[in-house]
Amino acid sequence: MGKLFGTDGVRGIVNQELTIELAQRLGKAIGTFFGENSTLLIGRDARSGGDMIMRAVESGLISTGVKVYEGGFAPTPALQYSVKTLGYDGGVIITASHNPREHNGIKVLAKDGIEISRDKEDVIESIYFENKFNTVPWHRLTFDVKKEDRVIDTYVSGIISHVDVEKIRRKNFKVLIDGANSVGSISTPIVARELGCKVFTFNANLDPTFSARNPEPTIESLSETAEVARSIKADLSVAHDGDADRAIFIDSMGRVQWGDRSGTLLSLWSSKKEDFPKRIYTAVSSSSLVQEFLSNYGIEVIWTKVGSVDIARRLYQEKGIAGFEENGGFIFPLHQYVRDGAMSFALMLEMMALENSSSAELFNRLPKYHLVKTKVGLKPNMDINNVYEKVEREIGSGNQIVKIDGVKVIGKDFWALVRKSGTEPIIRIMVEAKEPEVAERLANQLKQIVGEI
Secondary structure, eight states, X not given: XXXXXXXXXXXXXXXXXXXXXXXXXXXXXXXXXXXXTOEEEEEEOSOTTHHHHHHHHHHHHHHTTOEXXXXXXXXXXXXHHHHHHHTOSEEEEEOOTTSOTTEEEEEEEOTTSSBOOHHHXXXXXXXXXXXXXXXXXXXXXXXXXXXXXXXXXXXXXXXXXXXXXXXXXXXXXXXXXXXXXXXXXXXXXXXXXXXXXXXXXESOSOOTTOOSSOSSOOTTTTHHHHHHXXXXXXXXXXXXXXXXXXXXXXXXXXXXXXXXXHHHHHHHHHHTTOOSOSEEEEEXXXXXXXXXXXGGGTOEEEEEOSSHHHHHHHHHHHOOSEEEOTTSBEEOTTTOSSBOHHHHHHHHHHHHHHHTOOHHHHHHTSOOOEEEEEEEEOOTTOOHHXXXXXXHHHHOTTSEEEOSSSEEEEOSSEEEEXXXXXXXXXXXXXXXXXXXXXXXXHHHHHHHHHHHO
16 A cells, blocks of 8 residues: 655645645545544645645545535644634645645644544545545535634634733834745734734745745745844744744844754743643754753653654643744644644743843853754665664764664764655755764765765
8 A cells, every 4th residue: 555644744746746636535535534524624825736736625525525614824723723723523734834835735634633643644545545435425415615714813812812912012022024925924923913013024925936935944044034133133033834833933133043942942931831741742853952951940851753743642642841843843732732833933922021031042041052954865765774774883883872763873962863754755864063063074974874875
């Protein structure tokens, strides 16, 4: 049997791997899984082909007797919050999140708003590949797609309910919001306005080609955003990915801060707001600084596989303060058990207001590491286990080895992770060290090791 679902949903190049035929059949499989008369909420980000794919999925869903409600343009966390809060049986989101411009994708949600578990993905794949679709007779196809116009308002109200609005408003923060030419441009400025901020936006027009920058917020893709942040002297800047479940922050000194750094600060802040067990869940791709810093406050760090689905499900089942990834995805359980860029933004503003500190001062509390990210194309028929074994042989001797997802080598003053991407045909390489030249040298060495195989 084939494989459809990756690290986070089904993704591919529009009209090549992700065709309308695949989308419709997947819609039929999803509808069969949820069952006739189930209510599903569907929405999309601003990517090219989104409307086409959404219609194909909808037709597949309707053929199985599912009742479809359309939420329109909305961030992934807005759809997720609305599924949970408005009482839907599940949801479907048309998005490829941070993937390159030519990609789109299909993500399936359970009734709690969290992406369905891996075993349920397997069930949908079985229905898809074995053609076990439930097709209802014509006289039961009486339900037309209906509009759901409460998504954004419901979402914004939920975020605002978790922070001290009045104390944030009294600060009159100046903020810059980079919406990645997609749906974060719709909701995050509303949140900022509700919190009394002076709002500046950048890359905030909906552009299906993402002409301004790559939808993945990185140091490279945010160089112009950081320049603007410095020029207007913003107290805090936030940049989203294509579906706004991520938030990468630029502090008041104009420095782009990785998601594990913001996640560490927000985890500490969350520990003061909720009475959950003092532990957090984060992927092996996160920095050693997480444990180094949070251990000072008695907070345990649980390492997981890369992927928000795995982090969210473990956090939901085992309970903890928060979950996050180094890519800017932060999960705040009091709000919902999924990554939420606008919620992260509101929490950071609250932390600044109540701690009476600038965003730069908050980030300066963290240990300093230097991070290098790079990647190598995944060659046809490459044996990824050979890659991992060679990395372990070349740089693992005498160091700690973690094999939860890929291979992570932890040394005295560095760590390095090599893993096959679950969303793109690439091998990701991440290196972090206390000295920048060590990080650069080791990243180049690993790139050469992987490239030789």
